[in-house]
Amino acid sequence: MLASxxxxxxxxxxxxxxxxxxxxWDGRGWRCREGASWRxxxxxxxxxxxxxxxxxxxxxxxxxxxxxxxxxxxxxVYANMEGGITEEIKEAIHSGIPxxxxxxxxxxxxxRFRIDATDFQTAVRQTVKYDALKKEYLFTTDASGVxxxxxxxxxxxxxxxxxxxxxxxxxxxxxxxxxxxxYVRTKVEIKSIKLIFxxxxxxxxxSLWDVDTNWQSSPRFTLAxxxxxxxxx
Numbered sequence: 001m002l003a004s005x006x007x008x009x010x011x012x013x014x015x016x017x018x019x020x021x022x023x024x025w026d027g028r029g030w031r032c033r034e035g036a037s038w039r040x041x042x043x044x045x046x047x048x049x050x051x052x053x054x055x056x057x058x059x060x061x062x063x064x065x066x067x068x069x070x071x072x073x074x075x076x077v078y079a080n081m082e083g084g085i086t087e088e089i090k091e092a093i094h095s096g097i098p099x100x101x102x103x104x105x106x107x108x109x110x111x112r113f114r115i116d117a118t119d120f121q122t123a124v125r126q127t128v129k130y131d132a133l134k135k136e137y138l139f140t141t142d143a144s145g146v147x148x149x150x151x152x153x154x155x156x157x158x159x160x161x162x163x164x165x166x167x168x169x170x171x172x173x174x175x176x177x178x179x180x181x182x183y184v185r186t187k188v189e190i191k192s193i194k195l196i197f198x199x200x201x202x203x204x205x206x207s208l209w210d211v212d213t214n215w216q217s218s219p220r221f222t223l224a225x226x227x228x229x230x231x232x233x
Contacts, residue, residue, distance in 0.1 A: 060083035060086070061081060061082070061083045061084040061188065061190065061211060061213050062081070062082055062083060062213055062214065062216070063079050063080070063081050063082075063186060063187065063188060063213055063214075063216035064079070064080050064081070064082055064216065065078070065079060065080045066078070066079045066184060066185070066186055066216050066217060066218040067079075067218050067219070067227075068170075068184050068218050068221060068226060068227070069167075069226065069227050069228065069229030070173050070226035070227065070228055070229055071173075071228075071229045072173075073169075073172060074169040074170055074171065074172055074173070075107070075169075075170040075171060075172075075173055075176075075184075075226065076167045076168060076169055076170065076229050077105055077165055077167075077168050077170060077184050077186065077218070078164070078165055078166060078167060078168075079103070079164055079165040079186050079216070080163065080164045081101075081162075081163040081164055081188060081213070082163075084101070084162065084163055084188070084190060084213075085159050085162065085163065089190065089192065090155075092192040093128055093130055093137075093158075093192075094130050094132075095130075096129070096130055096131070096132055097129075097192060098127050098128070098129045098192075099127065099128055099129075099190070099191070099192040100125055100126065100127045100189075100190075100191050100192070101125075101126045101127075101162050101188055101189070101190055102123055102124070102125045102126075102188065102189045102190075102191070103123065103124040103125075103126070103165055103168075103186055103187070103188050104121070104123050104186060104187050104188070104189070105121060105122050105123065105124065105165075105168065105170070105184065105185075105186045106118050106120070106121045106184065106185050106186070107119050107120040107121070107170055107171065107182060107184050108182065108183055108184070108185060108217075109177070109180050109181070109182050110180075110181040110182070110183065110220060119171070119175075119176075119182075120170055120171045120175075122143070122144055122168075122170065123143075124141065124142070124143045124165065124168055125140075125141070125142040125143075126139070126140070126141050126142075126161065126162055127139075127140045127142075128140075128158055128162065135153070136151050136152065136153050137151070137152045137153075137155065137158045138150075138151060139151070139152055139158060139161055143168060143169075144169070165186065167229070170184070173223060173226065176222075176223045177223075178223055179222075180222065180223070181220050181221075181222055182220065182221055182222070183217050183218050183219065183220045183221065184217070184218045185215045185216065185217040185218070186215070186216060187212060187213050187214065187215045187216065188212070188213050189211070189212050189213075190211040190212075191211075
């Protein structure tokens with residue numbers, strides 16, 4: 001019966017007769033049991049594939065040595081990252097696809113018997129894009145709405161820039177409460193994409209790296225105990 005045989009078609013819906021194949025053809029593509037064309041089936045499979053391939057290319061990444069210094073104008077935060085630049089991430093960078101490390105930073109005020117308050121937060125986005133023709137790396141930093149770009153020739157320098165925070169400005173120390181106890185915590189999100197098939201044929205077949213580290217905190221400090229940093233120019 002056609003109703004029971006509609007689940008079959010050439011190459012995927014089964015071995016159907018010529019007459020049944022003609023009945024299954026709708027002028028645009030082969031229809032399966034639910035009436036969906038093969039194109040729709042492929043798109044659906046592609047969407048499932050896309051959602052399933054979130055890769056842990058940098059699952060071993062972690063932040064260390066989060067610390068804070070003080071200057072008359074701003075508090076500053078420093079941090080180092082370990083294990084973030086794996087061979088998979090390096091391969092993604094050299095494929096020419098932009099790879100972004102986003103550092104999320106929060107200044108937290110400790111409160112007894114309550115959830116600690118977030119008095120200030122910001123994000124620093126560091127993106128690297130490799131130009132294979134020029135054999136150089138475009139390194140872009142976006143911090144507090146200010147964007148800077150540099151050109152690097154050496155990947156070891158790019159790796160050094162990606163793997164940490166160096167004197168990132170937070171809020172002025174005058175905004176701290178005299179009696180408050182504070183700490184800074186930070187985490188990093190690593191995002192990249194890598195095309196598996198030619199872009200013009202199957203746009204939806206990509207692999208994603210979307211990796212978050214755990215929050216890492218600095219030692220607690222008060223306004224009186226913040227280490228002094230370098231004066232700002």
